[in-house]
Amino acid sequence: MTNVSPRPFRPSRRAVFGLGATALAVSGLAACGSSSGGGSGSGGFEEQALTLPTHVEPPVPEGGIASEVEGMPMIFTSPLKEYFTSVDEAPGTGDEVTTFQVLWGAPPRPREQNEYWQALEERLNVTFTPTLTAADGYNDKFSTTIASGSVPDLSFVQDTDAIGQRALADGAFADLSEVLSGDNILKWPNLANVSTNAWQVSAKNGHIYGVPNENPFLTNFPLVRADLMRRAGHDSMGSTAEEWLQVMTDIAGLGTAHGKQIWGMSTIGGNEQAMFEWMFRAGTTWQLDDAGKVTNVLMTDAFEQVMEFEKQLWDAGVIHPDGIGGELPDLFTTGQIALTIDSFNGFFGNPIIGQVVDSTPEAEPEFFVPPAFDGGDIVIQRDDGYWGIVAISAEAAEDEARLHALLGVINYWRAPFGSQEALFIGSGTEGVNYEFGPDHEVVGLEDEQADADRAALQWLGAFNSPIFSIGATLTDYVDNFRTTMEQLVSATVPNPVxxxxxxSAATLNAKLDSLNEDYRNGFITGRRPLSELAAYREAWLSGGGQTLCDEYTAALDEAS
Structure with a gap:
């Protein structure tokens, strides 16, 4: 499984296809105001020069496959035989540490009955007192907690949410810019493993207010049934968009294969729309025009090319006839769809690959790099690099020794994969939550209560850098996955906003998403002629799109 966290507060990367979804463009906040450097926040985000923390690559445990491509996680294909120590001594001083964190499942048993809780306190040398709040009520509870004036020592802050932004701007949390700048961060070696990209994106006008929960550069990518591709007479997915279209047309033209009715693709949703934008180099959802103003991919010539291309796909019968505007069951894992797009956890953790091969033994899933329309390079919007931060209360940070101890607690939590600390945080205690199998693999003991106790407490909100762990039954796909992902990750570009x-996004999103869906589906199916693209753009701008562009532009101007 990829070592990444759940992300319930973020909509999909391109909700509907993202033209009205602000969350695609926000993973952090560049705002305005004033703040002091060093140990405590005084309110606001006045622009300041930031010395980014020194970056140190996490250690590569034996068997790990590290990449030289920035943003490509390490790959592991077999259980670790040994675990190293990343924290030499407990970071706490025996005092109480309070937290505010997300509760994803059932609440834990009280400390006295909870072995994970007791072991955590012993390892950290603290009295651990969490406030656990379910995801669906998290922001409301966070707001009331901040308003009470009693801010926990450590809090997971969803800093793209207005409530989180206001708490940071109002000085509820410590400005960590100075204490973590440059080589200062080396006092907490596991924090130094955070990528430079994550620090940059999560900083607020040059201020670091917390340790970011890091994401991979790319979270969704395509996979094709190579057996169907070859059955249709092709040995690759082509080197241009025209060739790609021919391959998919020929696959759809098979009609049946291995005794099943097949189609090229089930739909053209958000992930598929993104892939076609890669192919036509449409760029990021929000981008800067020649005058330095924020505009949307909808306004580009490449977007029109994408619409024309998707109409060709529909006309060629590549898309399932019920795949536009309808609801379809999962046809890929049943062996009836040639191409799908999903995440690492979907392909290897679910696992989609294993399911399609089980249902169709002749299936040969293969990752691939979609060709650019002209045979050149593709352009992929990079994930914004993090989701939320673990922040330290301004009050707790007034005492330098306590500030350093709290950073030590986060440092423990963010221990790198392969360390004893990360094993404990993620899996619990040997003999209570798991045991080692014959190949030294971690085998859960299926004690639901013990696992619930662990799961309820472990999600502080800052974990080790993402990794890809591929199980023994799927190792045949490792080389193809690795080489494909390195090419895709290399093609990612950061979101300029x-x-x-x-x-205004919160009030405009639903309206713009509905508009987007209506026009795009109309173009694809022929219900609307492509000559209405100008009307679509005007409707989008007048319906709130121009407001969003202006607000992004103003925010960037203020920050710079």
Whole structure:
């Protein structure tokens, strides 16, 4: 499984296809105001020069496959034989440490009955007192907690949410810019493993207010049934968009294969729309025009090319006839769809690959790099690099020794994969939550209560850098996955408005998403002629799109 966290507060990367979804463009906040450097926040985000923390690559445990491509996680294909120590001594001083964190499942038993809780306190040398709040009520509870004036020592802050932004701007949390700048961060070696990209994107006008929960550069990517590709007479997915279209047309033209009715693709949703934008180099959802103003991919010539291409796919019968505007069951794992797009956890953790091969033994899933329309390079929007931060209360940070101890607690929590600390945080205690199998694999003991106790407490909100762990039954796909992902990750470009927010987005998103869906589906199916693209753009701008562009532009201008 990829070592990444759940992300319930974020909509999909391109909700509907993202033209009205601000969350695609926000993973951080560049706002305005004033703040002091060093140990405590005084309110606001006045622009300041930031010395980014020194980056140190996490250690590569034996068997790990590290990449030289920035943003490509390490790959592991077999259980670790040994676990190293990343924290030499407990970070705490025996005092109480309070937290505010997400509760994803059932609440834990009280400390006296909870072996994970007791072991955590012993390892950290603290009295651990968490406030656990379910995801669906998290922001409301966070707001009331901040308003009470009693801010926990450590809090997971969803800093793209207005409530989180206001708490940071109002000085509820410590400005960590100075204490973590440059080589200062080396006092907490596991924090130094955070990528430079994550620090940059999560900083607020040059201020670091917390340790970011890091994401991979790319979270969704395509996989094709190579057996169907070859059955249709092709040995690759082509080197241009025209060739790609021919391959998919020929696959759809098979009609049946291995005794099953087949189609090329089930739909053209958000992930598929993104892939076609890669192919036509449409760029990021929000981008800067020649005058330095924020505009949307909808306004580009490449977007029109994408619409024309998707109409060709529909006309060629590549898309399932019920795949536009309808609801379809999962046809890929049943062996009836040639191409799908999903995440690492979907392909290897679910696992989609294993399911399609089980249902169709002749299936040969293969990852691939979609060709650019002209045979050149593709352009992929990079994930914004993190989701939320673990922040330290301004009050707790007034005492330098306590500030350092709290950073030590986060440092323990963010221990790298392969360490004893990360094993404990993620899996619990040997003999209570798991045991080692014959190949030294971690085998759960299926004690639901013990696992619930662990799961309830472990999600502080800052974990080790993402990794890809591929189980023994799927190792035949490792080389193809690795080489494909390195090419895809290398093609990612950052979102130019990552770190900004459009205040009106919350009220405009639903309206714009509905507009987007209506026009795009109309273009694809022929219900609307492509000559209405100008009307679509005007409707989008007048319906709130221009407001969002202006707000992003103003935010960038203020930050710079």
């Amino acid at each position: 990552a770190g900004t927010i459009a205040p």
